[in-house]
Amino acid sequence: MTNLLNKVEELKQEYSKLEKQLADPKIITQLDRYKQISARYKEISEILQYAKELQTNIEALEENKKSLKHEDEDELVFLIEEENTNLESIVENLTHKLKTMLIPKDENDEKKAIMEIRAGTGGEEAALFASDLYRMYTHFIENKGWKIDIINSNPTGMGGLKEISFEVLGKNAYGTLKFESGVHRVQRVPETESSGRIHTSAASVVVLPEAEEIDFDIDENDLKVDVYRSSGPGGQSVNTTDSAVRITHIPTGTVVTCQDEKSQLKNKNKAMKVLRSRLLDLEIQKQQQSIAKQRRLMVGTGDRSAKIRTYNYPQSRITDHRINYTSHNLESFMDGNIDELIDALHIAMQEEMLNND
Known part of the structure; x- marks a missing residue:
């Protein structure tokens, strides 16, 4: 008191x-x-x-x-x-x-968000799961009345995604989705598995606040810009001009690619948008990890390598390991009805901040 x-x-x-x-x-x-x-x-x-x-x-x-x-x-x-x-x-x-x-308000909460989903361990099954996660978030975002603008995607020939990055256009998009960052694990029988054996694979999700130019000043001398031809599934060329862009931020080693637009300039602008957001996120992670160390928080640690959630298809179960949340309505969850868990994560974070104050 x-x-x-x-x-x-x-x-x-x-x-x-x-x-x-x-x-x-x-x-x-x-x-x-x-x-x-x-x-x-x-x-x-x-x-x-x-x-x-x-x-x-x-x-x-x-x-x-x-x-x-x-x-x-x-x-x-x-x-x-x-x-x-x-x-x-x-x-x-x-x-x-x-x-x-x-409780101190996160000044980035009201920003738009950039989401990145990458297939992890598990080969094609991991790529299919990454695609399922993208579909899940797409439905959730559309239900919110927000919009999606794809920045970069790398599909496989079997309908999966090696990776995809996209912008979420909506007020408070980052504040709503920020606790989705981490490793998502899936347990299910792949369609190609004839023996019916359950496989475990994973995909990682990163949620970044979209940084404006005023948020982060980038020295052009710190950048290496490469251009190349866009490629589709299996690596085949889909463009006859060097429209794809790869930008490397030399001091941090951060690499961003963009090839979804036909124009090299548009791809470069999108790539710069992602780069600014990633550099801003690096600063946020440092702050979060420092706070988490002091407060021993389970939610919002900024640890991108932490396994945060398991999707168990045989048991129709979703488990969030940070707050011991369990639901047995997997089909609805994968259709984008994730509001209940997102609300629970925000409440848990708030309670942790209060209890550790």
Whole structure:
């Protein structure tokens, strides 16, 4: 409680400073700055209202407890104790609400997202699973009213995907999907398996916040740009011009390719968009891993190699290993109905942040 009240005091000081800034006639001429300050002022104002209500109820509870020590009449004692029970419940709820409001917001949550799905161990079966995951996310994204723009894809000849990267166009796309990053494992009998033996294969998913140019300044001298002819399944050429682009960020060794557009310029622009997002994500991962180390978090660690989920087809079971979530409705889940799990992951992350505060 002391830590909570200290944070409230800090916010009171910030609120006072913002109030003075908003009273300055010059600030109105700086529209973007004015909007930013106004939004923060409104946010803190709401928090302080809850803090004031909490303080009022705490004081009322303390006053009642003092009165109980000097009260002998049974009926009054009963009424005060009954009121105290109600006040304790109010204090508990307001404290939780206030803690939730004080959780630092991820400034990237409202951004669009870039998703990358890659087949892992398991050969063609892993590529088919990567394709199934892409279909699952496509349905989820369409149900949200968002759109998809494919950046790069590498299909196999049997309907699978070695890899695919795509942009998710929608407000809060990154905030919604960010906990999908990690290794997804599948257990099922491949269509080509005549003996009916269950195989295990995997695919990795990476979710990046789409970075704007203002988010990340890239020195052109740090880039190596190669152009080549686009290729389709099996490696056959599908274009007679050098329209495909590969960009290497030399300091980090990050490589991005794009070949889905017919225009070299469009492919380069898309590749740069992905590169900026990956470099921004590297910074985010460092921050997340540092926070996770301090807080011992299971969700949101930024560990891309962690096995996060298993899809067991024979038992129609999905298990998320971070929060011990299990569902036996695999068919619906693979049709894009993943909202329940996504909500559960966000709630788990919020609770971890609160409990470790």
